[in-house]
Amino acid sequence: MKISLALLSLCALIGAVVLAAPSPRVDSHVTQTRKYDLEITKGYNAPDGITRMAYLVNGQTPGPEIRARQGDDLEISVTNASPVNFTIHFHGIEQEGTPWSDGVPGVTQRMISPGQIFVYRWKATQSGLYWYHAHSRELYDDGIRGAIYLEPNDSQPTPFGLISSDPQDISAMKSADKDPRVVGLSDRKHFNSERDFEEWQRTHIEQLCVDSLLINGRGRIFCPPQETFAPYITPTAPTFTARGCLLPNNSAIYPYPDGRPDLIDPGVFYDCQSTTTPFSVVSVDPESKWASLAFVNMAGLWQIKVSVDSHKLYVYSADGQYHKPQAVDIITIPIGQRFQAMIKLDQPVADYTIRIAVDEVPQVMSGFAVLSYTKSSIATVDSLPPDVDPAMAYGGLVLNNSTTTLDAMTLKPFPETLAPPKDSTHTFLLDLNRTSALTWTLNRDPYQPFLELITPLLLAPQDASKLDPSIVFSYPLGSVIDMIFQATPGAPAHPLHKHGKSAWIIGIGNGPFAWDSVATAMKEQPSLFNLIDPPLRDGFNTLDATTEPTFLVIRYLVTNPMVTFIHCHINNHVIGGMASVLMEGVDKLPPIPSYYTNAGL
Structure with missing residues (x-):
């Protein structure tokens, strides 16, 4: 209608x-043209210990971060050295005056063919956290994705005075906001996207089961004992497989009579073998007093929730837009969405566990990384530090009644003029x-x-x-x-x-x-x-x-x-x-x- x-x-x-609006402050930044070269190739990787085909961005996945400052011009050259066609979408970028750079095949551009080089050009009219990904079929689930951070200019009003009235705290948070620690969240299947789609077509059972959760491209496969799933058992979810998935013959999840659960490849829902691959490290400097964690859900299937042991998350930005801060213990992040949170670096100098979990009924699964006051972000660790006031257990189970989870509907834009x-x-x-x-x-x-x-x-x-x-x-x-x-x-x-x-x-x-x-x-x-x-x-x-x-x-x-x-x-x-x-x-x-x-x- x-x-x-x-x-x-x-x-x-x-x-x-x-x-x-408040009187703008003068920004001394000189606009620059930031140039990035992204080469997409077919390769293999094993971020959770199991090797499978992937599409890599400059030899890695996630691809390199794209960083610029609000007001800068971006020139991003994409070389398709892979055997598939695709486009690149810059998720959340408004493309003011450049609709041809939105990267949707059949809508804003033709596919980038194998052997072709395509250059996207757009202006960073916004600030905050965004991401880029392939926008054809399910290809970004095979690895074509990466983070974008646009540093705010000096004229941008910030909400940090609503977290603390201390001028030193506010100054520290402004500095942290200009250089956040990006925390990319994703899920991983051991079948590539084309095989996954073929299995869905063959069995008429949607492939609602992943093998692992990754943080900044690293993770581990967990096959917990069945008692781990006890808190999640309900009349419609009576049984879980070894990897924490509801069975493909569960009619509450797969209600269509033409479904063929008997044809399901056991490697999708059932088989599970734990691995011991390293965990990612997110490094912070306790001397800086505050750090900004920029969470982006780049997953293909699951909404993911996140917490950091012993640290409150002061959520101050959602989808690149400042909002009035809220202090919570857990943030739930739907696919594609981004949240930035300040953490106060006032804990003992040590390592702390970053916990993520699937936040959907069909699967119970967790992933982990380490927030380190002492290590470099290029480091990895083979074991997690001791638990220190965790907010959630395996699978995202909230551990106590005082734990707070962000309700994104209660966020209010900052400044208040944004109505x-x-x-x-x-x-x-x-x-x-x-x-x-x-x-x-x-x-x-x-x-x-x-x-x-x-x-x-x-x-x-x-x-x-x-x-x-x-x-x-x-x-x-x-x-x-x-x-x-x-x-x-x-x-x-x-x-x-x-x-x-x-x-x-x-x-x-x-x-x-x-x-x-x-x-x-x-x-x-x-x-x-x-x-x-x-x-x-x-x-x-x-x-x-x-x-x-x-x-x-x-x-x-x-x-x-x-x-x-x-x-x-x-x-x-x-x-x-x-x-x-x-x-x-x-x-x-x-x-x-x-x-x-x-x-x-």
Whole structure:
């Protein structure tokens, strides 16, 4: 459905978004062009002790960090020395004025073919933590991914005075924010993504089981005794395999009658052999008093939660946007999302365990690394330090009632001037659904994989009229969009990601969205909505729809003309069709450089 408010003034809308801001400080930084060369090759790696094929970025995975400063220009040359086609997406980067660098095949560019070199160019208009990854099929799960950090300029207001009023603390936190310790989280399967997809197609059983969790590309396989899983046993989860997975014949997780659990390769769900590979080290300097930990979930399947023994996590940024800090013990991070947290370096000089865990019912699993006051980050360790006030046990079990876990819906943007418009011009209701054992949808019909191969819609926006209208949303520049995601009963939480501009999460609730507009819903159920200070994000996690529908509402202002994308970030779901195209002010698109229209040739 679509609702137009014809009498809305665009000037009033923009005025509602950006109120009087603090006087900017002078920034002395001279804008630079930061150049990076990324070569993608086919190789092998064994980060958890088991060797498998991988696609490597400059010989490693995760790939090298891309770092720049807010205001800098980026020039990232990608050489495809692999045998597969792909594009690179810069996750969370708004691509102001450069929609051709968003990196979505069939939407903003053609595939980068084997032997081809393609150069992405964009300006760092933002600051904070982002990441890059392949955006074709499930290839980023094979290794094409890495972190991006954009250092804030000196004119950026910071929220650190809300953590401490001590000027020395504030100064230390500002320094830490300019040079955070990136903590990349991922899951790993011993079958590559193509084999994983083939197994799903062959058995009609989604491959909901991973072999290990990695921190900064290192991890270990654990095969705990069955009693470890006792706290997680329920009537719908009565038995776990040796690697902590629910059985593939569990009808609560795999409800489709055409599923063939008898055909499952035992190497996917059952076989488990522990390894003794080293753990990553995240090094901090106690003399600096504070450190910033920049967590990014680069996984393909699981939402991951994280804690650090004996340290509170002062969460101050989400998806690259400053928010008012919250002190917690555990952060839950959906796929694609990023959180930055300050930690106070006031503990005895020693090593402390970083704990991560799968935060989804189908699997119980943990991973570990070491926060070290004494070692270099290039070091590894073969054993974990003694437990010191851990917040969670194996599998993420919370250990005591005083432990706090971040509720991301309670985050409030900083500064307070970052508030959404009070009214919208267009409303779209999307039904998130699973229509078969192999198909997921964002709005009624699946986004078909062959669309990666069409002439990019950015180059031929008129071709959008030829697509299924349920997977294309169009609106003019200056629009204020309300997008309502309604999940059907039985659906898991979906980590949705909107490319381009971020959006405010203005509403969330259980039950169907039963109103004709957000305005009507707010009048009847005001407690479910927030237009004063809602989170400002590029990732939005829907609620689990265990027994009834749930809904989530985002609102965003269209200020950057582009053709872009919105999708679930669980690899199985996006490859199964849970995606749509957003045609945002395409009549105002900037001239497209010939370099891009010729696919970089």
